[in-house]
Amino acid sequence: MQKIPLIRYILFTVLLTMITQAHAAIKSINDFTSQMNHFPGYFSFFYDTENGKVYLKVDKLEQQFLLQQSLPYGVGSNDIGLDRGQLGNTHLVQFERFGDKVMLRAINAYYRANTSNKAEQKSIKEAFASSILAGFKVVAQSPQAVLIDYTPYLLSDVHGVSRTLAARKQGSFSLDENRSAVFMPRSKAFMKNTELEAVLTFKGSKPGKYIRQVSADPYALTVHMHHSLIELPDDNYTPRAFHPQSGYWSVEHKDYAASLSDSMLVRYIPRHRLTKKDPSLPISEPVEPIIYYLDPGVPEPVKTALLEGGKWWNDAFAAAGYKNAFIVKVLPDSADPMDIRYNVIQWVHRATRGWSYGSSVIDPRTGEILKGHVTLGSLRVRQDILIAEALAAPYVEGNEVTKTLQAMALDRIRQLSAHEIGHTLGIAHNFAASVADRASVMDYPHPLLSFNDKGELDVSRGYAHGMGQWDTQVIKYGYSDFTGFDEDTELVAILAENKSKGLEFISDSDARAKGGAHPTAHLWDNGTSPSDELTRVLEVRKHALANFGINNIKTGTALSQLEEMLVPLYLFHRYQVESAVKLIAGVDYDYEIRSEATVKGAQVVSKEVQQHALTAMLNTLKADNLALPESILALIPPKAYGESKNRESIVGRTGLTLDAMALPEVAAQHSLSLMLNSQRLNRLAQQQARSNAFFSLDEMLAQVYEQVFTTGDETPMAAKINQRVQLLTAKQFADLAASDSVAPEVQAQLRYYLVKLSKDFQQGSLLSSVSIGESAFKQYLAEQVKLFLSSGQWPDNFKALPIPPGSPI
16 A cells, blocks of 8 residues: 655644534534524524624525515615605525525516426526525524624615616715614514614715705614515415416416417416315305504504505405405504515605505416505695695685595595505406596596586585595405306406406507507596597696686785696696697507407598597697686796795796796697607508598698798787797607608608798798897798708707696696
8 A cells, every 4th residue: 555655644643633624613503692682483583682783594505595685675766766665576496505605586486387398498598697696604503503693784875876876867875884783673573574673874975965855964874674484375376377467466487398389488477375264155244354554653544544455455356256355454663674584665755746656576486465565655645735725726615625636646646556456466457447437546636626507616526535446356356266167267257347347458558648649548537539539638727817816825825836737737737638639640549369259450540530539639738728818927026035935936037026937838848748759650651552532641740830830829928929939840850850760751741831831830920010029030930940950950040948747637
């Protein structure tokens, strides 16, 4: 036998001793944590009070679970978007050990191989990248577990606060570890979930205006971040197939093991787990009801309204065969709203009014909703009261209690509660519901207001009450228990029933005004005919503007505050404009799939309907609909001492005084930008080429030119407003004629009218019958157009004023 040289033997012995000592240096978990507070649960953890550290006991290596990150304490700015209670990322993760390290790996759940073939599953795992979210040093161990210091990961910016602030141009912020710590009052462990929280401070430079608006010190921004480590649900949940007409969002993944005859795309609807105690009964109590908990910090009477609106869903579940399946109650004081075990409705404050939304924690494997989390903006109710006060002028004596107006605003809060809860049930927007007598809480409702024979504002139909027909049908599709029946057959029957009831489903992008084409799906609209409703709304607005004055504010209120009340009244028609304009070049369609039923396809909206819409739209450009009454101009002064303009105020060009042309300008620009949308014009040109029976681009542009550039003026103010509309229209024509988003044949027609305008106005400026002011404007605009035609660029000496904030209402 060959002898080992002495020097090699000595080195080997020393190395073995070092390894043994290093291994021995790793204490047992019991010894390491003997002086720490112990929190047993799904992932047990220990808190070192002396050093402020959290140690996590990992006894489930390579076992998948869910990691949910959230923001319990927010920033308070709608513009920044970091709200209290905001849910962050949901990751399917597992801990893995590599020597003296433990890694937290986020699994790529989108790409899968739904097969029992292990090699095929491995090929997918190796083909698409996973993500190591964090690495930890093993500080102690036992035969069945390792202990890791979770503190550095808990005190990291997992929510992306610094990235969000940078993206919103609010400054450069980074995490300050010296001003960050574990937050033990909301760090707890339970049988199926472990909840950990930290208070984090971000130090920054050059803070933006939104940060300055909401922070105690704009250079030190402190928030909380929360981690939920969640046991995966059992295998007793059955996913339900997504259908584009079902009214649900989809949770999808790609299955690379799918047969060649099948699609690789697998889609489920997201929904809570709900099963009947007795499936044989047409109506049965559930095994476990769906319970939502309302933020106890909501004040009355809003709290009661939110509870009532949320409970509307129980009626829909009853129609789906359940008794007491949906319950809403106030969150106990001892409960944490970020705890994964609670579906919650949070009342969230911001410096300005902003959006409400419904989010969910979803098992990405199946689409099962584990937690619904609703965020309701607290200022929304006040905006509705403001709109009602602007129309009603209710303060005749000066201090009346406006119970009916507040009741209307509370109706909106009930509807808002139901709407956002609907999202957390897995349900998408349905913006076609308003044409079916407001058939869904999942639409965006505009207050349906009118004046009665006595000239009083009627708010009795302001907002709908209770579940709509569509909502009931959606719950039936998503939550019905089909035990003993063929599920596919029953789901098809529900969709057929929707059609028989005349219920449409058209959601988000199809309903937007800019480029949108669907004739019935709109945001913030009312009525079966968008054009007729626009005409009606303009009459309501006209009546309210004529009455606008002292009676719109309480005694003791500065007159200058009338400015912010005037804005939503003057622009009361803005969303009905967005609805009516979509009929022009409109296309009617559904989310159809191939079946035995008659195919609807994509049908161009009739010429008569498009013409009616254009007439209504052109009406919004007339001076008598744009001009502010002299009574208003003579009443509203500059801001009182101690007050200042805000985002809801009017932006103008006359300094401190109210600009009589500002609101007419923004309203006209709003209508023009929608009518003369590039995609809309391109569609009109194609419709014209397809059939003479369709409404054409020629007809639209001719009518726009006729009204805008040849209309006579009745008063000096009307003349001034018409000139502003003419400038806006000419600039819009020029911008489109030079845009690569506009088809070349459309560009040619726009240039044709610009050439015509240049000639007409140049000749008109020479007529002896026109005033110097009119002559000067015609000459000015003709020169602007000529410069564009020769250079291809509109002179950079005018920019339309920004329209004040509108959504959400």
